Amino acid sequence: MGNENILKGKVALITGGSRGIGRAITLRLADEGADVIINFFRKKSTAAQTAGEARARGVNAHTIKANVGEEEQIDSMFREIEEKFGKLDILINNAASGVPRSAMDLDSRGWDWTMDINARAFLLCAQRASRLMKNGGRMVTISSLGSRLVWPIYTAVGVSKAALEALTRYLAVELAPQGIRVNGIAAGAVASEALKLYAPDRDLPQLSWQSTPAGRMVQPEDIADLVAFLCGEQSAMIRGQVIVIDGGMSLAPIGTDFSQQDGGEVDRS
Amino acid sequence: MSLEETMSVEETVKKIATRILRKSEADYASAASFKDLGADSLDIVQILVAVEDTYDIELEDEELQNITSMKDFVAYIERKVTDKQ
Numbered sequence: 001m002g003n004e005n006i007l008k009g010k011v012a013l014i015t016g017g018s019r020g021i022g023r024a025i026t027l028r029l030a031d032e033g034a035d036v037i038i039n040f041f042r043k044k045s046t047a048a049q050t051a052g053e054a055r056a057r058g059v060n061a062h063t064i065k066a067n068v069g070e071e072e073q074i075d076s077m078f079r080e081i082e083e084k085f086g087k088l089d090i091l092i093n094n095a096a097s098g099v100p101r102s103a104m105d106l107d108s109r110g111w112d113w114t115m116d117i118n119a120r121a122f123l124l125c126a127q128r129a130s131r132l133m134k135n136g137g138r139m140v141t142i143s144s145l146g147s148r149l150v151w152p153i154y155t156a157v158g159v160s161k162a163a164l165e166a167l168t169r170y171l172a173v174e175l176a177p178q179g180i181r182v183n184g185i186a187a188g189a190v191a192s193e194a195l196k197l198y199a200p201d202r203d204l205p206q207l208s209w210q211s212t213p214a215g216r217m218v219q220p221e222d223i224a225d226l227v228a229f230l231c232g233e234q235s236a237m238i239r240g241q242v243i244v245i246d247g248g249m250s251l252a253p254i255g256t257d258f259s260q261q262d263g264g265e266v267d268r269s
Numbered sequence: 270m271s272l273e274e275t276m277s278v279e280e281t282v283k284k285i286a287t288r289i290l291r292k293s294e295a296d297y298a299s300a301a302s303f304k305d306l307g308a309d310s311l312d313i314v315q316i317l318v319a320v321e322d323t324y325d326i327e328l329e330d331e332e333l334q335n336i337t338s339m340k341d342f343v344a345y346i347e348r349k350v351t352d353k354q
Contacts, residue, residue, distance in 0.1 A: 042318060045327055067318070099311065113311055 005033030006232050011085045013037040015068050015125065016095030018047035021142060021190060024220035025092055025227050030054040030061070032228055034090060037081060038063045041095070068095045068121035069113060078128040088132035090231055093122040093141040093164070098157035111156055118160035119167065126171055126182075136179025138231045141168045142223065143186040143242055145250055161186070165242045172240025183230045183238055188246025191217045214247030278347045282339070285319045302338050324350050 012029045016022040017038040026036050027050070036054050040047035040063060047063040054061035064080055066073040081088055097117045099110030122141055129139065143165050146158035165184055172182040226245055229235050244250060276284070283297050290306050300306045303313060317328055326349045336342050 042321060043327060109309075109311055 007090070007228075008033030010034040010089035010231075011037065011081075011087055012090035012092065012231075013039060013081065013088055013125075013129065014092040014094055015039040015121070016041070017092070018043060018050045018063070021187070021220040021223050022092075022094045023050050024224040025094060025142075026050055026054055026061075027057070028221070028224035028228050029090065029092075029231070030057040030059045032231075033059060034231075035060040035085070036062070037085070037088075039066055039068065039077060039095065041065070041067050067117075068125065069097070069116035071124055074121065074124045074128065078125075078132070082132060086132075087134060088129050089135075089137050091125060091129040091137070091139045092227060093125060093139065095121065096142070096157070098154075098160070100153040100157075101155065102153055103155040106156055114156035115160045115163065118157060119163040122164055122167055126167075126175070130175055130178060130180060133178065133180055137181075139168075139171065139175075139180060139182040140227050140230050141165070141182075141184040141242075143168075143184050145186055145188050145244065145246060147186060147242075149250060168242060169240040176239065181230075181236070181239060183235070183240065184242035185223055185226055185230075186242050186244045186246075187223055188212070188218055188244075188249045190223065191219055211252060212247040212249040213252060214249075216247065218245055218247055278350060279343045281323060282316075282320065282343050282346065285323070286316055286339075289315050289319065300339065303342075304337075320346060324353070326350060326353055 007029060010033070012034040014022050014026045014029070014036060017026040017036065018040040022038075026038055030036050030053075036051075036059060038047050038051055038054070038061065044063070044065065047065075051061035051063050062084060064077050066077040068074055068077075095117060098114045099106065101110060126139060129137070141164050143161045144157065146154045147161035147165050150158065165186070168182055168184040171180075175182055222245055226243060230238065230243075283294065286292070286303065286306065286308075287294060287297050290303075290308055290312055292306050296306060303316065308316070317333070320326075321328055324346070326346075328345075328349065332345065333342075336345055
């Protein structure tokens with residue numbers, strides 16, 4: 001929990017901010033004193049619950065239903081933000097969806113659905129958010145290691161995240177003169193509901209931490225901590241970077257079991 | 270009062286499904302499930318969102334997993350609508 005309220009007085013929009021990684025980010029930014037706007041797609045009750053948890057931390061919390069894959073719904077969301085808050089300081093592009101299919105089974109509808117929500121939405125939200133960031137701002141995109149590593153049915157999401165990361169770099173340069181900092185986070189397998197979509201194998205969480213040098217899976221709170229850092233002043237010179245947070249998993253060959261590191265005999269030869 | 274509020278749940282679901290799936294009422298009548306109508310996972314999401322928005326209800330994915338027929342789907346929506354009132 002933040003002690004200094006480094007984001008007091010700031011207004012933050014977290015797309016997909018009601019559950020999983022988004023919820024952790026919402027609550028972390030609330031811990032730092034930011035008023036939070038929680039965008040959600042379907043679960044109004046979940047969004048209301050997360051908003052209640054944020055308010056309990058002493059900040060304002062507002063929920064907005066919108067499918068960020070639809071431009072008119074993004075327009076409506078930002079009209080509501082402007083009417084209620086008059087400004088925006090932080091945009092967290094977290095909402096994501098995807099069709100879990102191999103490349104050969106992916107049709108254009110599944111491709112468009114995934115790209116619209118995961119990549120195009122950031123462009124459209126950033127354009128509208130930048131107009132509300134009159135005194136500078138922060139944008140953080142939540143990407144995935146699937147942008148650079150290959151998983152069997154992750155094609156559409158992986159490609160959309162690669163586009164998101166490239167857009168993060170372009171916007172970091174284009175928006176810098178407005179005092180807007182743009183960075184991204186690429187997470188490995190995160191212990192969340194969404195993981196089940198792409199990893200129906202119930203043993204995956206265990207396998208994942210076993211193959212992670214850090215010795216455990218990435219938790220939503222790990223990502224939230226990094227978001228808070230990227231929204232604070234200590235990261236002022238980090239621009240357009242996509243920071244990997246995976247406990248070192250991507251550094252090691254798949255299948256390496258780090259849970260058995262007992263050292264063994266010292267080589268004395 | 271909207272048109273949907275004067276229609277039965279079954280009529281509303283039919284209207285939503287035929288619009289999203291671009292099928293005729295005859296196609297709908299001859300199908301037992303959305304899968305029979307050629308619906309894929311994206312179609313299902315769009316149908317669920319449209320039904321939720323129409324009735325201002327939340328459908329639970331865990332409960333929906335056990336529903337395969339349109340008849341059971343309609344009955345489930347009717348229960349949700351009744352519970353809300």
